[in-house]
Amino acid sequence: MPVAMPVADEAVLARRAEIVAALRRIVPGEGVIASEQAMRPYESDGFTAYRQLPMVVVLPETTEQVAAVLGYCHRQGVRVVPRGAGTSLSGGALPLGDGVLLGMAKFNRVRSIDFANRVAVVEPGVTNLGVTQAVEHAGFYYAPDPSSQIACTIGGNVAENSGGVHCLKYGVTTNNVLGCELVLMTGEIVRLGGAHLDAAGYDLLGVITGSEGLLGVVTEATVRILKKPESARAALIGFAASEDGGECVARIIGAGIIPGGMEMMDRPAIHAAEEFVHAGYPLDVEALLIVELDGPRAEVDHLLDRVQEIANTCRAVVCRASNSEEERLLFWAGRKAAFPAVGRISPDYYCMDGTIPRAKLPLVLRRMQELSAQYGLRVANVFHAGDGNLHPLILYDANKPGELDRAEAFGYDILRLCVEVGGVLTGEHGVGIEKRDLMPTMFSEADLKQQQRLKCAFDDQGLLNPGKVFPTLHRCAELGRMHVHAGRTAFPDLPRF
Amino acid sequence: MSENLKPRDHAEVEQAVTWALAGGKALEIVGHGSKRAIGRAAQWDATLDLSGLSGITLYEPAELVLSAKAGTPMAEIEAAVAADGQALAFEPMDYGALLGGLADAATIGGVLAANVSGPRRIKVGAARDHFLGVSAVSGRGELFKSGGRVVKNVTGYDLCKLLAGSWGTLAAMTEVTIKTLPIAETEETAVVLKLDDTIAVKAMTAVMGSAVDVSAAAHLPAPAAARVTELAGQGQSVTAFRLEGVAPSVAHRKALLQTLIAPFGEVAFLDEKPSRALWRSIRDVTPFAADGPAGGRLVWRISTAPSRGAEVGVALAERANAEILYDWAGGLIWAALPPSDDAGASLVRSIVSVAGGHATLVRASAATRAKIDVFTPESAALAALTKRVRESFDPHGVLNAGRMWAGV
Numbered sequence: 008m009p010v011a012m013p014v015a016d017e018a019v020l021a022r023r024a025e026i027v028a029a030l031r032r033i034v035p036g037e038g039v040i041a042s043e044q045a046m047r048p049y050e051s052d053g054f055t056a057y058r059q060l061p062m063v064v065v066l067p068e069t070t071e072q073v074a075a076v077l078g079y080c081h082r083q084g085v086r087v088v089p090r091g092a093g094t095s096l097s098g099g100a101l102p103l104g105d106g107v108l109l110g111m112a113k114f115n116r117v118r119s120i121d122f123a124n125r126v127a128v129v130e131p132g133v134t135n136l137g138v139t140q141a142v143e144h145a146g147f148y149y150a151p152d153p154s155s156q157i158a159c160t161i162g163g164n165v166a167e168n169s170g171g172v173h174c175l176k177y178g179v180t181t182n183n184v185l186g187c188e189l190v191l192m193t194g195e196i197v198r199l200g201g202a203h204l205d206a207a208g209y210d211l212l213g214v215i216t217g218s219e220g221l222l223g224v225v226t227e228a229t230v231r232i233l234k235k236p237e238s239a240r241a242a243l244i245g246f247a248a249s250e251d252g253g254e255c256v257a258r259i260i261g262a263g264i265i266p267g268g269m270e271m272m273d274r275p276a277i278h279a280a281e282e283f284v285h286a287g288y289p290l291d292v293e294a295l296l297i298v299e300l301d302g303p304r305a306e307v308d309h310l311l312d313r314v315q316e317i318a319n320t321c322r323a324v325v326c327r328a329s330n331s332e333e334e335r336l337l338f339w340a341g342r343k344a345a346f347p348a349v350g351r352i353s354p355d356y357y358c359m360d361g362t363i364p365r366a367k368l369p370l371v372l373r374r375m376q377e378l379s380a381q382y383g384l385r386v387a388n389v390f391h392a393g394d395g396n397l398h399p400l401i402l403y404d405a406n407k408p409g410e411l412d413r414a415e416a417f418g419y420d421i422l423r424l425c426v427e428v429g430g431v432l433t434g435e436h437g438v439g440i441e442k443r444d445l446m447p448t449m450f451s452e453a454d455l456k457q458q459q460r461l462k463c464a465f466d467d468q469g470l471l472n473p474g475k476v477f478p479t480l481h482r483c484a485e486l487g488r489m490h491v492h493a494g495r496t497a498f499p500d501l502p503r504f
Numbered sequence: 505m506s507e508n509l510k511p512r513d514h515a516e517v518e519q520a521v522t523w524a525l526a527g528g529k530a531l532e533i534v535g536h537g538s539k540r541a542i543g544r545a546a547q548w549d550a551t552l553d554l555s556g557l558s559g560i561t562l563y564e565p566a567e568l569v570l571s572a573k574a575g576t577p578m579a580e581i582e583a584a585v586a587a588d589g590q591a592l593a594f595e596p597m598d599y600g601a602l603l604g605g606l607a608d609a610a611t612i613g614g615v616l617a618a619n620v621s622g623p624r625r626i627k628v629g630a631a632r633d634h635f636l637g638v639s640a641v642s643g644r645g646e647l648f649k650s651g652g653r654v655v656k657n658v659t660g661y662d663l664c665k666l667l668a669g670s671w672g673t674l675a676a677m678t679e680v681t682i683k684t685l686p687i688a689e690t691e692e693t694a695v696v697l698k699l700d701d702t703i704a705v706k707a708m709t710a711v712m713g714s715a716v717d718v719s720a721a722a723h724l725p726a727p728a729a730a731r732v733t734e735l736a737g738q739g740q741s742v743t744a745f746r747l748e749g750v751a752p753s754v755a756h757r758k759a760l761l762q763t764l765i766a767p768f769g770e771v772a773f774l775d776e777k778p779s780r781a782l783w784r785s786i787r788d789v790t791p792f793a794a795d796g797p798a799g800g801r802l803v804w805r806i807s808t809a810p811s812r813g814a815e816v817g818v819a820l821a822e823r824a825n826a827e828i829l830y831d832w833a834g835g836l837i838w839a840a841l842p843p844s845d846d847a848g849a850s851l852v853r854s855i856v857s858v859a860g861g862h863a864t865l866v867r868a869s870a871a872t873r874a875k876i877d878v879f880t881p882e883s884a885a886l887a888a889l890t891k892r893v894r895e896s897f898d899p900h901g902v903l904n905a906g907r908m909w910a911g912v
Contacts, residue, residue, distance in 0.1 A: 121809075122713055123709050124809045124810055125712060146715075168658045175655070178633065181633075181662065181665065182633050191885070191889065196885070197885050197886045197889060201809070201860050201861065202809035202810075202860060203808050203809055203810075203861035203862070204626070204630070204807060204835050204836070205630055205669070205807050206619075207861075207862035207880045208879060208882055208886075209666060209669065209670055209890055210665045210666055210668055210669050210670075211666070212665075213632060213662055213664075213665025213666060213668070214663065214665055216662065216665070217658045217661065217662050222661075234713065234714060234715050234717075235715075237715050257567075258566075260566055260568060260686075261565060261566045263589060263686030263689065264686075265685070265686070302749075302753060303715070303753050303756045303757060304756075305753055305756040306749060306750055306753030309750055309753065362654040362655075363654065364567050364569075364653065364654060365566070365567055366564070366566065391656065394654070394655045394656040395654050396654075429653055430652070431657045431659045432659045433657075433658050434654070434657060434658065435658055437658055438658070442659075446659075446660065449660075450649070450660060451649075453646050453647065454648045454649055454650065455660075457646070457663075457897070458650075458661050458663070460896040461661060461666075461893065461896045463892075463896060464889065464893045464895070465889070465892075487899065489525075489644055489900075
């Protein structure tokens with residue numbers, strides 16, 4: 008079932024030429040793109056099942072231009088969709104046919120680096136890896152490392168609250184951002200946080216992070232940088248049953264060990280990865296765990312021994328510790344290539360992103376196999392085991408009639424299962440349009456309305472990235488209405504003193 | 505005559521708020537009241553006492569997660585997780601000593617509403633970073649939830665972050681879910697004596713920028729240090745660094761730390777027991793305890809860029825006769841000022857504005873807190889946004905109205 012996007016406003020479309028001209032006055036030169044051919048690259052993001060040409064693309068270069076564009080659109084009632092590098096896997100940057108696509112790619116400078124306070128101030132179009140590259144000469148790095156880190160940008164990372172494989176120990180974006188400059192839909196510019204550690208007043212930065220471009224446009228971010236750990240070693244551990252792998256993860260954490268990374272793959276993912284990169288993975292196991300420890304060498308060696316002891320008590324059939332940097336990278340090579348590896352064994356795959364309580368892993372894997380049989384589609388699993396974030400890859404062929412629909416239905420069932428066992432719809436890819444219509448499986452109407460009221464505080468006309476995250480659009484006036492029933496005020500049972 | 509409403513469950517919290525809405529009344533939210541003396545002094549018509557919502561509802565050590573009703577005492581939660589070798593890593597401070605209230609009176613809801621953390625904040629983050637899920641009743645009298653019980657979750661807006669540090673002005677929390685973490689196996693603290701504030705902050709900056717990976721760094725000028733049992737008798741300032749972890753790691757980093765700070769002065773070590781006691785004192789700011797020698801002073805809590813800490817602290821000492829305690833490697837400054845008409849507000853805020861950050865007046869009489877901005881005033885655009893955010897949860901100003909700023 009395709010996700011329905013907001014109906015285009017014909018009155019806005021009728022004024023397209025006038026709007027384009029006004030935007031050109033704000034962003035001169037090549038910063039406004041209006042030809043169909045030149046707008047084509049912007050028609051979708053990493054969630055390629057959906058495509059839509061925007062009304063116009065604007066690529067501002069300064070905060071003042073962003074403010075002027077948003078202020079103009081606010082006054083004119085024109086919708087705006089912000090976009091970073093367009094790597095979203097949930098359609099967060101899908102354009103609107105009557106909307107301005109606000110591309111932030113030209114904000115690509117590192118503004119300052121403050122090693123004394125361990126922060127970097129960067130523009131939102133700087134890539135995730137670009138932050139690390141700017142500070143690594145001094146032995147520092149930026150911790151969140153989504154797999155798209157070569158391409159994805161900090162602005163998008165803030166919008167999506169991006170994670171990566173090291174979040175259990177180092178946190179996700181929200182734990183690593185200290186400040187931002189934010190332009191509101193009205194064109195007002197506000198600064199939140201800075202090099203100091205905690206917020207003055209409401210933690211608005213905390214709610215901007217992960218808001219999927221619905222609350223404001225970030226034009227600068229202050230991020231934490233960390234000293235690179237002295238060393239890292241990994242263990243490659245295979246299990247004959249996924250239950251044993253799940254138990255091993257629980258026992259490692261139960262023993263007080265927080266690994267830098269802890270990744271699990273199931274049999275189909277192991278086979279696909281091994282055939283692709285020949286990492287030396289065992290092929291006769293049901294679950295393969297990569298546990299990476301980082302820190303001082305003495306600590307890493309000590310904890311790795313303990314991890315191996317735990318693995319043995321959990322009936323590991325293979326357990327190897329890396330003894331060189333090459334070997335550690337080889338252990339990771341298969342995991343890091345898991346998506347393209349699966350891409351080799353199937354014409355298409357659909358990557359899901361639910362989070363579950365870790366203990367539910369064996370149950371969820373079993374139920375997923377049943378669903379796989381039911382839908383007649385294969386599934387391979389990679390799993391951020393440390394934090395319970397699952398990435399099932401559903402294999403399908405878009406050229407076979409009905410397979411895409413079946414893959415989507417299968418995916419939706421997996422996400423419902425995640426919620427049913429106490430987990431959530433999305434761990435790091437965002438709701439976007441992809442999971443928008445599943446929001447009611449996790450949230451009540453009251454929950455969603457409260458979130459939308461918060462949006463109204465930032466965007467009173469619902470112009471910023473509408474159609475994403477929330478399944479139903481409400482007018483702010485309607486959300487603000489209150490019905491106080493005098494009859495409900497009696498509450499005779501409530502103790503009073 | 506003020507009423508005290510004491511709901512027993514979330515449905516009764518909804519009823520209480522609905523009652524207040526219908527009668528146009530404002531409610532003061534309290535747990536055990538341990539932080540009641542913080543914030544702008546405002547008038548409320550009735551008290552919404554959440555201490556009846558008490559009890560741990562879920563604790564799964566292997567999942568590093570705990571849920572509890574908002575009024576659950578911190579002491580109960582800390583004891584429960586300690587039994588499994590875990591703790592709340594953000595090390596929430598106990599305001600009892602500083603405010604002259606009872607020790608161990610905090611509840612989890614209050615800790616989160618005030619985003620309270622402690623010395624380990626520089627390594628693991630604040631309360632907001634460990635706050636995974638919430639159920640709360642808005643000022644519209646409606647129960648809503650946000651977040652979940654897993655650490656990796658981007659489903660919908662992260663309202664937990666927004667509620668953390670909102671001082672009850674957005675919603676009355678009824679149940680919360682937080683992250684628990686293992687307690688470090690060993691702990692040791694290195695101390696360096698006689699550093700002046702500027703050099704001490706330089707030493708802390710050097711350590712924070714190294715691979716020593718300390719879990720706390722603080723500097724106590726001589727008057728503050730003299731009031732900490734573990735440091736008493738030195739007659740000198742004390743700069744302290746805490747190492748935590750498995751024994752081989754602590755041993756390795758201890759050697760690194762020693763090399764790094766030796767140029768600053770002579771280094772001594774405190775083992776686990778005195779180390780724990782020292783950091784508890786720093787966490788709870790006992791050198792400025794209400795019943796101690798600085799008890800008559802006003803206390804400001806200042807958050808600034810850590811490397812600029814000494815600049816702020818020294819200026820406050822010289823120009824406002826303040827006693828200072830530095831935590832968070834210089835990023836958190838506790839300043840105890842002699843009482844004055846404006847509580848030193850304009851001076852404190854002008855000094856802080858140069859270095860960046862903000863200042864909150866945490867200990868002052870109600871009369872002072874009624875006339876001085878307790879929280880740093882915001883720019884016009886930000887203040888307007890703050891007000892709209894508040895109104896999106898509580899359009900009629902039922903919950904803790906005016907606790908942060910007039911109208912918020």
